[in-house]
Amino acid sequence: MPKVSRNHRYKFKKEPPEGFSKIEHALNSFSEKMKEAEKQTLEVNRPKYESTWKITMLNHQRSRYIFDLYYKRKLISRKLYDWLIANKFADKELIAKWKKNGYEKLCCLQCIQVGNTNQQTTCICRVPKASMNGSDNEQGKHIRCKNCGCRGCASTD
Ligand SMILES: [Zn+2]
Ligand SMILES: [Zn+2]
Incomplete structure (x- = not known):
């Protein structure tokens, strides 16, 4: 029987680059929160448009986390950063805006x-x-x- 890696919760097409295991825990906790937010139903009386707020916020926080890791704290490699973007852990277009004046x-x-x-x-x-x-x-x-x-x-x- 093939050995199944217990460490990785996700199924990836390509194995993650070095350094992934260091941030995996944080990423897992983001995806747990996201799953919870998806299940959550809005309180009565709340307008419908609020239903996506939590997810958008979590997406923002996760992108920011990865952005900081690479651009600010310089703790991850370009290879890992690109891999995270490719695997949709961070929103590439949003990050592109953060690099622009006035959109930080x-x-x-x-x-x-x-x-x-x-x-x-x-x-x-x-x-x-x-x-x-x-x-x-x-x-x-x-x-x-x-x-x-x-x-x-x-x-x-
Ligand atoms: Zn907004
Ligand atoms: Zn805003």
Whole structure:
């Protein structure tokens, strides 16, 4: 009988590069949380659009974790980083935005998407808190965008 690796929870086409075992635990805990979030049903009275918030948030956190490992903490190799992207552990397009000026904290791609009306609409969470004035500023503290539940992701926040 072939030996089955107990260590790897996932089935990969290609064996993960060196260094994977060091971060596997963290990745597992992300996917557990995601599974839980998928099962979760919304509390009554909550608007429907909130149902994807948790998943989007977890996806964001996992991409950020991998982004930091490679670009900030320099703890993983390029090979492992590419492999993680290829295996969808991190959102390549979101990370590409984080490298751009003004998008360092972007929550999700939806919040910068051009609406179907072809009108560029800036999501409320992209508006810097500092530019919300007076009473709006008070209000700004409680704002969450509909796309992902973001409370503000402008670079200056
Ligand atoms: Zn946002
Ligand atoms: Zn968002």
